[in-house]
Amino acid sequence: MQAGTLSTFLKRGAIWGFILLELVFFTVAGEFLSLSEKAFMDLDNMLLLFKQSAPIGIIAMGMTIIMVNGNIDLSVGATYALSAIVLLDSMTWPIFGGMGDWAIPMAWLAALATGTLLGALNGLIVWKTGVDAFIVTLGSMLGYRGLVFMYNGEQPTSHLNWTLVDFAEAQFLGIHTATWFLLAVTAAIWFLMNRTVHGRNAYAIGDNREAAVNAGIKVGPHMMINFMIIGFLAALSAVVFYSESGSVNPNDGELYELWVITAVVLGGTKLTGGAGSIVSTFGGVLAIQLLRKGLSHIGADTETVNLVIGLILIAVLFLDRQLNLKGKEELKT
Amino acid sequence: MAHITKRDLGGQIARQGILIAFVLFMVGFSLANARFLDPDNIMGVVRSSAILGVMALGVTFVVISGNLDLSVGSMMSFSTIVVLDLHDKIGPTLAIPAMFAMTLCLGAFIGFLVGYLKLNSLIVTLGMLSAIHGLTLTYSGGQNMDIADKEGTWFSVFGQGEIIGIPVPILLFALLAAVLGIGLAKTPFGRKVYAVGGNGTAATFSGIPRARVVFSCYLVSAFCVATAGLIQASRSLGSQNTVGQGLELEVLAAVILGGASLMGGSGTIFKTVIGVLILGFIQNGLLLVGLQFYVQYVVTWVIIILAVWLDIAAKRGRLWSPIA
Numbered sequence: 204m205q206a207g208t209l210s211t212f213l214k215r216g217a218i219w220g221f222i223l224l225e226l227v228f229f230t231v232a233g234e235f236l237s238l239s240e241k242a243f244m245d246l247d248n249m250l251l252l253f254k255q256s257a258p259i260g261i262i263a264m265g266m267t268i269i270m271v272n273g274n275i276d277l278s279v280g281a282t283y284a285l286s287a288i289v290l291l292d293s294m295t296w297p298i299f300g301g302m303g304d305w306a307i308p309m310a311w312l313a314a315l316a317t318g319t320l321l322g323a324l325n326g327l328i329v330w331k332t333g334v335d336a337f338i339v340t341l342g343s344m345l346g347y348r349g350l351v352f353m354y355n356g357e358q359p360t361s362h363l364n365w366t367l368v369d370f371a372e373a374q375f376l377g378i379h380t381a382t383w384f385l386l387a388v389t390a391a392i393w394f395l396m397n398r399t400v401h402g403r404n405a406y407a408i409g410d411n412r413e414a415a416v417n418a419g420i421k422v423g424p425h426m427m428i429n430f431m432i433i434g435f436l437a438a439l440s441a442v443v444f445y446s447e448s449g450s451v452n453p454n455d456g457e458l459y460e461l462w463v464i465t466a467v468v469l470g471g472t473k474l475t476g477g478a479g480s481i482v483s484t485f486g487g488v489l490a491i492q493l494l495r496k497g498l499s500h501i502g503a504d505t506e507t508v509n510l511v512i513g514l515i516l517i518a519v520l521f522l523d524r525q526l527n528l529k530g531k532e533e534l535k536t
Numbered sequence: 537m538a539h540i541t542k543r544d545l546g547g548q549i550a551r552q553g554i555l556i557a558f559v560l561f562m563v564g565f566s567l568a569n570a571r572f573l574d575p576d577n578i579m580g581v582v583r584s585s586a587i588l589g590v591m592a593l594g595v596t597f598v599v600i601s602g603n604l605d606l607s608v609g610s611m612m613s614f615s616t617i618v619v620l621d622l623h624d625k626i627g628p629t630l631a632i633p634a635m636f637a638m639t640l641c642l643g644a645f646i647g648f649l650v651g652y653l654k655l656n657s658l659i660v661t662l663g664m665l666s667a668i669h670g671l672t673l674t675y676s677g678g679q680n681m682d683i684a685d686k687e688g689t690w691f692s693v694f695g696q697g698e699i700i701g702i703p704v705p706i707l708l709f710a711l712l713a714a715v716l717g718i719g720l721a722k723t724p725f726g727r728k729v730y731a732v733g734g735n736g737t738a739a740t741f742s743g744i745p746r747a748r749v750v751f752s753c754y755l756v757s758a759f760c761v762a763t764a765g766l767i768q769a770s771r772s773l774g775s776q777n778t779v780g781q782g783l784e785l786e787v788l789a790a791v792i793l794g795g796a797s798l799m800g801g802s803g804t805i806f807k808t809v810i811g812v813l814i815l816g817f818i819q820n821g822l823l824l825v826g827l828q829f830y831v832q833y834v835v836t837w838v839i840i841i842l843a844v845w846l847d848i849a850a851k852r853g854r855l856w857s858p859i860a
Contacts (some may be wrong), residue, residue: 222727227579230731246734272619277785293591293783302827311594315735328841330857330859331856331857332845332848332856332857333845333848333852333856333858333859334841334844334845334848335798335844337798338798338841339841340846341785341788341789341840342836342837342840342841344785345785345786345789345833345836345837345840346834346836346837346838347832347837348830349831349832349833349834349835349837350834351828351832352828352830353831353834355585356828362692421860423859426859457782458781460738461662461665463667465662468659472657474656474658475628485572504669505675506673506674506678507670507674508669508670509666509667509670509673510666510667510669510671510674511670512663512666512667512670513663513664513665513666513667513668513669513670514663515663516659516662516663516666517649517655517659517660517663517664517667520655520659520660520663521649521653521655524653524654524655
């Protein structure tokens, strides 16, 4: 076994080890503390867990590429809300009025186009003005939220379409529609990151931008495509969630960016860019959702979740740094 | 005799862009609505900006030192809830120092993680945003916090009182801005903050204790947050757990609008105050013109990006980014 393989293995596997720990802990603790008769590792419970991870998880896949590329996107929550409004509102537009159930795919397309467009706008501004993505998306987080409010004031936008609800609540092979979407997005983004030129360039740009430019990689278009992808995925996440719920408040999706970034960082993606893996992000998403479910299963206040997740995030950062320091010292000797 | 070329002039305009924009806004709004420049209105705007402003003063220190603080919003909720709770339990005279001590402890914890352990400030304060929010909810049991006897307490002086006709929140904001402004511009500590943010490695080699400076910046930030929490608690004498939610980003917007670079090393207290006032007056002006409160979000978005873009463009000497 080569030196360093173990530490790489530890780092790659850390998130799965953490998930395993959570499962064991909540199963055992649940036996003593839980008020319900049901076991934590119940199949229905686990299937629900996947379904509930979908909204955050789908966006987290996009955030992974953005962060690997060395950027960040704080506007995903607002993009999510605006796409959701377009989704629900467009079904009542007169042009789709005579189309019956064909209005559904049209509404989906409208919502996805909205998300992609908002992402493209972010990307274009980052590319053309050279302003840091953090500032650009901090601004558009406010701006897009303003658009959400301007669309329908402070009123919720509601439209319940039963065909759509049936579709969203369906279980194909026992797995919920939302979970299928999450799995499909994970697979697609994994392929994009690991098997395409675009993915490799994204890593290269995030790792060393100067070198990437010198190697002839066009940094701007790649960044813009990544912002379009995350916009699209934020909209897709809204499509998956609001097809079922049928009503969106103008405040929906607030703080989503924080949950998404937490999941991605737990999965080991570096903020500085150049490193990160889709599979680990998937683990990060599951770990957060497990923690939420597990804590409520053992009867802890839902409030505790915030406290625990915050501290875990910091602990992960600390451990990661310790491991990296050790690696560097090994290199020196 | 210096010759002013066209390009210098453009650069100057871009550099002072934020002040020029501010003046244009004031002129525009006062033409649109005569009440805008009314002293009462101006006083009202500054007063309602005071909480945001006090927090922005502290965050300016953190940003100049090259770090971020996303936890100020939930930390402000925490101090508001704590001081309201302790007010009825141990009386305001003890509640206020106790709350300051607890908030400073949180600030010290963040400062330790970012300064001494050198962890990434974005993630640390993101984690603390969540953790302190949880702490507040656990502390209050998820309940709103209210003072029992709202009429008979002198505690309301910080949020509602007036001294020689000037509201106390404005006085606190002005006092803190003056002290911190002088501290940042004229003292050795202030120069160290710029040095650490401008070039951390160079600062370390010049014998500046980077860790201690960063740690102190987070303490300053926590102190400002505690003051903001005090004003908030005293103004409403009752509060929800989420009173500060989302403020961290508005604060950051004000600091950026003031021209502080997120890379660290630049920015001043004066500019931050201007940034805070711009946000406040835009909000007020749009309301007076008859627009809804959420229009300001869109306007703020455009202004932030334009302000930072012009600043960068002036520094690199061309408008569009050279990224291929």
